[in-house]
Amino acid sequence: MENRPNPLNQTPLKLLAIHLDPQILADLPNGAIDPSVFRCVNANEAQFCLLLKTSRLWVQFADGEFCDYPYYLKNIFRLLESFRTYSLTNTSPSETFHSFIKTTEAIEKKIFSNVSMTPGENVKDLWDEIIKKVNAISAESHSLKGLVKKILEVPFLQNFQSSLIILHLKGQTKAELMGTIWRSEHIHGLIEVKDFNLAFNSIRKSKIKSFSTDAFIKLNLPFNGSFLAKEAISKKYSLIAIVSRHDFLSYGNEEIELFETCIDLLQPHFERLIDQEFSNKKISELRICLKDFPLPLRIRDGQSGSSFMNDLYRNELQDQDIFYNKKIKGPFSLDLYDSDELRHYAFDLFHFQRISLLGELLNTLRHELSNPLFGLKLSSQIFTTLEVANDDKEIMIEIEKNVDRCQAIIENFSNMYQIQSDIKPVLLKKMIEESLVLAKSEIREVTKKISYAPGTEDLHLNVPLIFVVQVLFNLVVNAAQAMRSQTQRAELAINISLMDSNVLIDISDNGPGIPDDKLINLFKPFFTTKSQGTGLGLVLSRNLTLKMGGNIEYQVNENKKGACFRVILPLT
Amino acid sequence: MKHILIIEDEILIQQSLKKLFERKGIKVAVSSSGKIAIDMILAHDFDRIICDLMLQDISGFDVIEESKKRYSPKEIGQKFVIMTAYNSPQVLSRANSYQCKLLNKPFDNLDEALRIMTE
Numbered sequence: 011m012e013n014r015p016n017p018l019n020q021t022p023l024k025l026l027a028i029h030l031d032p033q034i035l036a037d038l039p040n041g042a043i044d045p046s047v048f049r050c051v052n053a054n055e056a057q058f059c060l061l062l063k064t065s066r067l068w069v070q071f072a073d074g075e076f077c078d079y080p081y082y083l084k085n086i087f088r089l090l091e092s093f094r095t096y097s098l099t100n101t102s103p104s105e106t107f108h109s110f111i112k113t114t115e116a117i118e119k120k121i122f123s124n125v126s127m128t129p130g131e132n133v134k135d136l137w138d139e140i141i142k143k144v145n146a147i148s149a150e151s152h153s154l155k156g157l158v159k160k161i162l163e164v165p166f167l168q169n170f171q172s173s174l175i176i177l178h179l180k181g182q183t184k185a186e187l188m189g190t191i192w193r194s195e196h197i198h199g200l201i202e203v204k205d206f207n208l209a210f211n212s213i214r215k216s217k218i219k220s221f222s223t224d225a226f227i228k229l230n231l232p233f234n235g236s237f238l239a240k241e242a243i244s245k246k247y248s249l250i251a252i253v254s255r256h257d258f259l260s261y262g263n264e265e266i267e268l269f270e271t272c273i274d275l276l277q278p279h280f281e282r283l284i285d286q287e288f289s290n291k292k293i294s295e296l297r298i299c300l301k302d303f304p305l306p307l308r309i310r311d312g313q314s315g316s317s318f319m320n321d322l323y324r325n326e327l328q329d330q331d332i333f334y335n336k337k338i339k340g341p342f343s344l345d346l347y348d349s350d351e352l353r354h355y356a357f358d359l360f361h362f363q364r365i366s367l368l369g370e371l372l373n374t375l376r377h378e379l380s381n382p383l384f385g386l387k388l389s390s391q392i393f394t395t396l397e398v399a400n401d402d403k404e405i406m407i408e409i410e411k412n413v414d415r416c417q418a419i420i421e422n423f424s425n426m427y428q429i430q431s432d433i434k435p436v437l438l439k440k441m442i443e444e445s446l447v448l449a450k451s452e453i454r455e456v457t458k459k460i461s462y463a464p465g466t467e468d469l470h471l472n473v474p475l476i477f478v479v480q481v482l483f484n485l486v487v488n489a490a491q492a493m494r495s496q497t498q499r500a501e502l503a504i505n506i507s508l509m510d511s512n513v514l515i516d517i518s519d520n521g522p523g524i525p526d527d528k529l530i531n532l533f534k535p536f537f538t539t540k541s542q543g544t545g546l547g548l549v550l551s552r553n554l555t556l557k558m559g560g561n562i563e564y565q566v567n568e569n570k571k572g573a574c575f576r577v578i579l580p581l582t
Numbered sequence: 583m584k585h586i587l588i589i590e591d592e593i594l595i596q597q598s599l600k601k602l603f604e605r606k607g608i609k610v611a612v613s614s615s616g617k618i619a620i621d622m623i624l625a626h627d628f629d630r631i632i633c634d635l636m637l638q639d640i641s642g643f644d645v646i647e648e649s650k651k652r653y654s655p656k657e658i659g660q661k662f663v664i665m666t667a668y669n670s671p672q673v674l675s676r677a678n679s680y681q682c683k684l685l686n687k688p689f690d691n692l693d694e695a696l697r698i699m700t701e
Binding site: 384 | 592593594595597598599601602667668675679687688689692
């Protein structure tokens with residue numbers, strides 16, 4: 011105690027200004043306020059307010075310089091805090107104030123022995139009361155907003171003025187601030203995730219959980235002064251809970267502990283309400299989307315038996331006609347009504363599922379290969395710059411080139427499988443070459459003849475590369491498989507020509523061809539002559555070409571044996 | 583630039599960079615493990631720390647966080663050069679928050695990359 015400077019002996023105390031309710035002022039003995047230490051101010055100038063048992067004490071610090079004197083400030087806060095505690099035990103405010111000014115020794119004692127607001131002997135009762143209250147407010151809250159507001163009803167928080175939470179849902183670009191200030195006004199705001207994360211991390215690392223708004227300017231908290239904050243995190247969100255008395259007093263250890271426990275107790279309830287609110291939001295958004303869905307559709311909740319259906323479903327559908335039934339997240343299942351249109355869409359769906367899966371795989375592969383390839387490249391570069399024999403140098407340069415090629419191949423593949431929203435003109439020749447690279451293992455022993463009619467070799471098409479490659483790949487593989495068991499030399503011919511405003515890509519083989527009786531079913535889904543075929547390849551391919559404004563036709567070739575498919579694509 | 587630490591678990595990259603720096607007359611220390619690198623950083627004074635983000639044990643960002651025990655945020659920004667093959671927006675914004683330089687792997691231009699790492 012001797013080592014601590016007596017706050018009252020320090021000259022900066024004259025920065026302290028106070029405003030007293032006129033009632034107290036009148037009650038004070040003359041000379042109770044030493045004008046060399048205190049300056050009287052108006053209530054609206056004051057920055058802090060202390061609530062006494064019977065009245066209020068307003069305090070202001072001059073010049074706003076207090077931030078530079080943390081130690082000094084802390085002592086003043088403690089002093090004021092003790093004054094507050096002291097006043098609780100005295101009946102007359104003037105008497106209290108008088109003792110506060112005059113008997114510094116007694117106050118000092120108070121400062122260091124009793125800074126906590128919560129009476130120690132009643133701790134256990136208080137705990138029970140808090141737990142009871144937390145359970146009660148959680149049970150009666152049906153929204154997050156409501157629960158946040160009700161936090162202030164917890165017994166030890168009754169002197170607090172505001173309760174806020176800042177909620178960040180994983181994946182969102184903004185964090186949301188919500189809560190109550192001055193126990194009544196509801197506020198709502200958005201905070202940049204970057205600022206939220208900074209605050210979240212410093213709160214998580216802090217052991218005392220007591221902060222000042224100065225340190226969190228970016229959060230734009232709707233009050234000034236110190237506050238208690240605690241973070242909570244789950245799989246789906248992270249949040250910061252904040253309570254404040256709107257003053258600059260520091261918080262007692264017990265208060266901090268109670269607050270932390272209180273938030274821990276509330277966390278499951280936060281989680282429940284967040285889940286509920288966001289699933290409600292999601293459902294209403296989903297309803298809006300589904301309302302205009304172009305196919306008859308119904309979503310059933312297996313638990314409650316309730317279901318949502320769009321207008322088309324309502325008009326058309328009978329239960330027995332369900333074509334597509336899929337269990338979706340939660341207790342829900344999705345029903346789609348059988349129609350040609352749906353089948354059309356369903357194939358697209360399978361197709362896109364496949365493509366996005368491939369895209370993911372390729373992306374992983376690219377990342378996994380990039381590092382070792384880069385290592386190879388770097389080390390071969392080192393050798394090429396060394397003084398070595400020319401032969402060796404060439405080998406090294408060759409290694410480097412090959413590494414670049416590997417890198418380029420894997421990047422091309424993974425780019426190709428990204429579903430692109432913007433379509434750039436692509437060289438037709440490149441599309442054909444890419445599909446042959448993809449089908450390489452299937453056409454290993456096949457003689458390939460590619461011929462371009464004049465003007466087609468440097469032709470650019472405004473269609474998605476991936477669509478065309480997929481179509482050509484399917485046709486080439488079909489042809490190769492058809493020729494697999496034959497004894498004569500397998501031949502694949504690709505002829506590119508122009509007709510009107512279309513480009514024609516004819517893919518023909520010298521295999522057994524397609525018997526006439528099978529031709530009628532050629533483009534029907536699930537129709538296949540292969541033992542392991544899905545019957546989807548040609549359907550998918552035709553759907554894709556139709557999407558691009560083209561088509562696929564089977565060409566009957568009178569003179570020659572074998573099958574020929576013609577892909578027609580528009581030039582513009 | 584006298585003493586560089588390279589934290590990289592791809593041995594070919596690590597050793598190649600080491601050789602390239604040594605040719606420039608720079609003393610080089612290497613580590614394949616983030617945890618060992620932290621001990622090295624706390625024990626020695628490096629002029630530059632070149633750190634891969636995807637290490638086997640911990641992430642490069644963890645290494646930077648631990649280095650705060652020794653260096654101020656400003657020094658961190660000057661000392662660290664981050665190398666990464668995954669330059670997602672999250673990675674970029676986090677790297678920016680440390681104010682340190684970022685190099686994408688593979689380097690587009692080796693000389694340029696070496697210049698950035700040693701300047």
